[in-house]
Amino acid sequence: MSSISVELLKEWSKLGHRSALGESLILLAKERNDVVVVSPDLTTTARLVNFENEFSDRLFNVGIAEQNMIGFTAGLAKEGLMPFAVSIAAFAPMRCAEQIQNMLGYMNLNARVVGIEAGCRFGPLGNTHFAMDDMALMRAIPNFTVICPSDPHQIYKTVFAVADHEGPVHIRLTGAPGFPLIYPEDFDFEIGKAIEYRPGIDIAIIATGSVLWEGIHAAEILEKNGISARVIDMHTVKPIDVKMLDSVFAQNKLIVTVEEHTIIGGLGSAVAEYKAGFNNAPNQIMCGLGDRFRKIGNYDFHMKDNGLVAEDIAEKARNAFTEL
Amino acid sequence: MELNKQIAEIRDKTERMRRDCIEMGYAAAKEGAHFGPALSCVEIVASLFFGVMHHDPKNPEMPDRDRFVMSKGHACLAYYAALIEAGYIPREMIPQFKGNNSILCGHPSMNMPYGIEVSTGSLGSGFAIACGMAKAAMYKGESHKVFCVVGDGECNEGIIWEAALNAAKYELDNLITIVDINGFQLSGTTLKIMPINLDALWNAADWDVSYIENGNDVEQVLKTLMEINNSERGKPHALLVKTTKGKGISFMENNLAFHAAPINQEQYEQAIQDLDKAEAIRKAQ
Numbered sequence: 179m180s181s182i183s184v185e186l187l188k189e190w191s192k193l194g195h196r197s198a199l200g201e202s203l204i205l206l207a208k209e210r211n212d213v214v215v216v217s218p219d220l221t222t223t224a225r226l227v228n229f230e231n232e233f234s235d236r237l238f239n240v241g242i243a244e245q246n247m248i249g250f251t252a253g254l255a256k257e258g259l260m261p262f263a264v265s266i267a268a269f270a271p272m273r274c275a276e277q278i279q280n281m282l283g284y285m286n287l288n289a290r291v292v293g294i295e296a297g298c299r300f301g302p303l304g305n306t307h308f309a310m311d312d313m314a315l316m317r318a319i320p321n322f323t324v325i326c327p328s329d330p331h332q333i334y335k336t337v338f339a340v341a342d343h344e345g346p347v348h349i350r351l352t353g354a355p356g357f358p359l360i361y362p363e364d365f366d367f368e369i370g371k372a373i374e375y376r377p378g379i380d381i382a383i384i385a386t387g388s389v390l391w392e393g394i395h396a397a398e399i400l401e402k403n404g405i406s407a408r409v410i411d412m413h414t415v416k417p418i419d420v421k422m423l424d425s426v427f428a429q430n431k432l433i434v435t436v437e438e439h440t441i442i443g444g445l446g447s448a449v450a451e452y453k454a455g456f457n458n459a460p461n462q463i464m465c466g467l468g469d470r471f472r473k474i475g476n477y478d479f480h481m482k483d484n485g486l487v488a489e490d491i492a493e494k495a496r497n498a499f500t501e502l
Numbered sequence: 503m504e505l506n507k508q509i510a511e512i513r514d515k516t517e518r519m520r521r522d523c524i525e526m527g528y529a530a531a532k533e534g535a536h537f538g539p540a541l542s543c544v545e546i547v548a549s550l551f552f553g554v555m556h557h558d559p560k561n562p563e564m565p566d567r568d569r570f571v572m573s574k575g576h577a578c579l580a581y582y583a584a585l586i587e588a589g590y591i592p593r594e595m596i597p598q599f600k601g602n603n604s605i606l607c608g609h610p611s612m613n614m615p616y617g618i619e620v621s622t623g624s625l626g627s628g629f630a631i632a633c634g635m636a637k638a639a640m641y642k643g644e645s646h647k648v649f650c651v652v653g654d655g656e657c658n659e660g661i662i663w664e665a666a667l668n669a670a671k672y673e674l675d676n677l678i679t680i681v682d683i684n685g686f687q688l689s690g691t692t693l694k695i696m697p698i699n700l701d702a703l704w705n706a707a708d709w710d711v712s713y714i715e716n717g718n719d720v721e722q723v724l725k726t727l728m729e730i731n732n733s734e735r736g737k738p739h740a741l742l743v744k745t746t747k748g749k750g751i752s753f754m755e756n757n758l759a760f761h762a763a764p765i766n767q768e769q770y771e772q773a774i775q776d777l778d779k780a781e782a783i784r785k786a787q
Contacts, residue, residue: 214641239636246630246664253634256620259641275721277661280624281631284610 179209181337182331184362190330193225194355195388196294198330200225202337203262207233210261210341216240218247224264224294235304244274248291252281260341265420266441267293267309267350268273268300275315283319289346291316296326296350297387297438298467298480305471309350314443316348317416322371323347324416326437326445329360332413335367343369352438353388354477359393360411374421378408380494382426382460385436386412386445392481393436395488396495403492405499407434418448426460427453431502433462434495440487441466465491508553516548517781519583520750524773526579526599526606527765533600533608534764537754540579541576542684543651546717547572549724550649550680551584559589562617564781568646569635571620573628574653574682575609576699581618582606590617626659628652630680633669636677636738647731650679655687658696663707669738670708677738678730679709682717684747686758700742710737717743718750724755752776760767 190198207213207229214236221239230237238254240247244265251263263270270293271278282289295310295466300307316324323345327333333351341349347369365373375390376397385393390411398409408430410422426433433453435446446464453459467484481487485494503511509766520541527535551557555568572581582599585591591606598604605613609623621633622628630643632650639646655664669677681704687695704711712730723743730739747761748754765773 235641238672240668241664243661243664243668245661246633246668247625248626249630249665250634250637250668251663253631253636254638254641255634256631257635257638257642259638276624277627277630280621281627284621342664 181364182334187330187362191359192356195353195357196225196332196352196465198333198349199292199294199337200229201266202334204229204232205235206337206341210260212258213341214238214254214259214261216247216251216254216261218242218244218265218269219312220265223266228266244269245277246378248274248277248281251289252285252287252367255282255287256285260288262290262292264292264294266307267296268307268313271312271315271348272309277317282322286321286345288344291341291346292349293352294351297352299352299354299477300500301475301477301480304474308472310440310467311443312350313415313439313445317443317448321345322416323414325369326350326352326387326416327413328388328411329358331359331361331365332367336413339369344375350387351380357388358391360394369416370414370419372422373411373413375409375411378430379406379435380430380432381405381407381432381499382410383434383436383491383495384410384412384426384445384449386415387438389436389438389486390443392486392488392491397492399488399492400495401478403496404494412445415445418452420452423449423452427456431460432495432499433460434465434491435462436465436486436491439466440469442469461498461502463494465494509644509721509724512548512552512724515552515587516544516720517545517777519548519580519587521777522583522586522596523579524733524751524770524777525596526582527772529597530600530764532764534762535579535599536576536746536762537579537758539574539577539684540762541754542747543577543682543719543750544580544583544647544749545723546651546680546682547580547584549727550722551588553635553724554727555649556646559617562590563614565643566646569619569632569648571622571628571632571648571650572610573622573632573650574625574656575622575628577651577653578608578610580611585617588617593717602695625656625662630665631675632677632679633665636669637672637673639676640672640674648677650677652679652681654681654683654685654692654700657681657698657700659685661695663703666704666707666709673736674738675734675736678741680726680741680743682743682745684745686747686761688761690758704740704742708737709740710735712739712741714741714743717745750776750780
C-alpha cells in the first residue's frame with residue numbers, strides 16, 4: 179500500500195465515501211489479482227464505474243438480488259478470491275443477514291461486505307433507505323469483524339487492511355459528500371486498534387465513523403468550558419479495542435459514545451457490554467440514533483434531530499459531567 | 503472401466519450407502535433424521551462420487567478436484583454415506599451422527615479434511631454458493647466442475663432463481679445442478695404446497711436442461727451425468743431427476759411422515775430387512 183496524496187484525499191472528501199471506496203478498490207485491485215467486486219446493480223450508485231472500466235472482468239453485477247449477491251460472494255471467497263460485496267447499507271446486511279450469517283460467518287470466509295450510505299445519509303428517501311441497525315446485526319454474527327471508517331483516508335487504509343485480514347469483514351460507510359478529511363497526514367491503522375485522536379482527562383468521547391468529526395469538535399467546545407475531553411476513534415467496533423477501553427476506565431471520569439447508528443447494539447452497546455464487567459468504570463452516555471422510525475429530511479436535518487452535532491454532543495456531555 | 507461393471511459397482515455402493523443412512527439415522531435415536539429426502543438422492547450422489555467426479559479422499563483439498571455442494575443440506579445422510587463409502591469419513595463415526603460435538607451435523611458443516619465442501623442447511627444457500635464457486639473457477643481458468651444437488655421443494659426459495667439467472671448470465675457451463683424431484687416437501691406434496699413448473703422455469707432461466715425419468719436407477723443417472731459432464735453447451739446445466747422419496751425402505755417410500763422422523767427398533771429392523779431383501783434380489787439377478 180503506497181501513501182496517498184493529500185490532494186487526492188481532499189478530492190475524495192469532496193466526492194464522498196463512495197468515491198473513496200471505489201477509487202481505493204481500484205488501487206487495491208492493481209496490486210492484487212484476487213480482488214473482485216460484487217454489486218447488486220449499484221455500480222453507478224456505489225461509484226464502481228471506474229473500477230468496472232478498469233477491470234471489466236472483475237466487477238460482477240448480479241442484478242438486484244442481495245441474497246444471491248452474498249451467495250455468489252461466498253462461492254468466490256470459498257475458491258480463494260477476495261470479494262468485496264458492495265451494496266447500500268440499508269439492504270446489506272439487513273436484507274441478506276441470514277445469508278451473511280450462514281454463508282460468510284459460519285464458514286469464516288474471507289469475504290468483505292461493504293454498506294454504503296449507512297445511517298441517515300439517504301434521509302429524504304425514507305426509512306426503507308436508512309441503515310440504523312447494521313452494526314447491531316453484524317456484531318452479533320460470530321467471526322465477523324465490523325469496521326466503520328471515519329474519513330476518506332481511513333477508508334483507503336481499511337480497504338487495504340481488510341485484504342490482508344483472515345475472516346469475514348463488514349465495512350459500513352457514513353457521511354455525505356464533503357465529509358471532513360480527519361487524517362490528512364499518513365497515520366498508523368490497524369484493525370482492532372483504536373486511535374487516540376486527542377488526549378483528555380475528564381471525558382472520553384469514543385466515536386466511530388464520520389461522526390467522529392462532531393466528537394472532535396465537541397471536545398473543542400468542552401475545552402472552552404474548562405472540561406478536558408479525550409477523543410478516541412473506535413473505527414473497529416468488533417472486536418472492540420479493550421486495551422483502549424481499559425485505559426479510558428482508568429483515566430477518564432465519563433464516557434460519551436457517538437455513532438450514527440441506533441443506540442441499540444452498536445458502538446455504545448459494545449462499550450457498555452465490556453464495561454458491565456467492571457465495578458468502578460465511569461458512567462456512560464450514548465449519542466446515537468433514537469429507537470424509532472423517523473421523518474424524512476436531509477442529512478443535516480437527521481444529524482441535528484438526533485443530537486449528532488458537536489454542540490449537542492458537548493451539551494449532553496457537559497450536563498452529565500456536571501452531575502457526576 | 504467398462505460401463506456395465508461401473509454401474510454394477512455403484513449399485514453395490516448405493517446398497518451400503520442406504521444401510522449407512524439407516525444406521526446413522528437410527529443412531530440419532532429420538533433426534534431422528536431426514537430419511538426421505540436422503541434416500542431419494544442416493545443414486546444421484548453415488549453416481550457423482552463414484553462415476554463422475556474427479557476427487558481423491560486422500561487429498562480432500564486437491565486443487566483440481568470437482569466440487570460437490572449438497573444444497574438440500576437436510577439430505578446430509580446421503581452425502582455422509584458417500585463420504586464414508588469413499589473413505590473421507592471413517593465408518594466408525596456412524597454412531598456420532600447428530601451427537602454432541604459431532605462433525606456429522608444434522609446439516610453439513612464445512613469440514614475439508616472430511617470432504618465436506620460447503621455448509622448448507624438454509625435452503626437455497628448451497629446453490630448460490632455453488633454458482634459463485636463456478637464463477638471463481640472460470641475467472642481463475644481452472645477446469646474443474648461444480649456439482650450441486652438441489653431439492654424440488656428447495657426451488658420454492660427465491661435465491662434459487664436469483665442465482666439461476668445469474669449463472670446463466672455468466673454462462674457457467676462448469677456448473678451442473680441436479681434437481682432431486684421426489685415430489686414432497688415438509689408439509690405435503692410439492693404439487694399441493696407450491697406447484698411449480700420446474701421444467702419451464704429452468705428453461706426460462708436459459709439453462710441447458712436434461713431429464714431423468716427414474717433417478718433411482720443408477721444406469722440412467724450415471725449415463726446422463728457422464729454425458730452432461732463431457733458436453734460443452736455454453737450454459738449451466740440443470741438435470742431434472744424424478745426420484746422416489748424414501749426410496750428403498752418400504753414404509754418410508756412416498757410417506758411424508760418420514761421426511762424427518764426418528765425410527766424405533768422395530769422400524770430399524772424392518773428397514774434392514776428391506777435392504778437385505780433388495781440385496782438378495784439383486785444378487786440373484
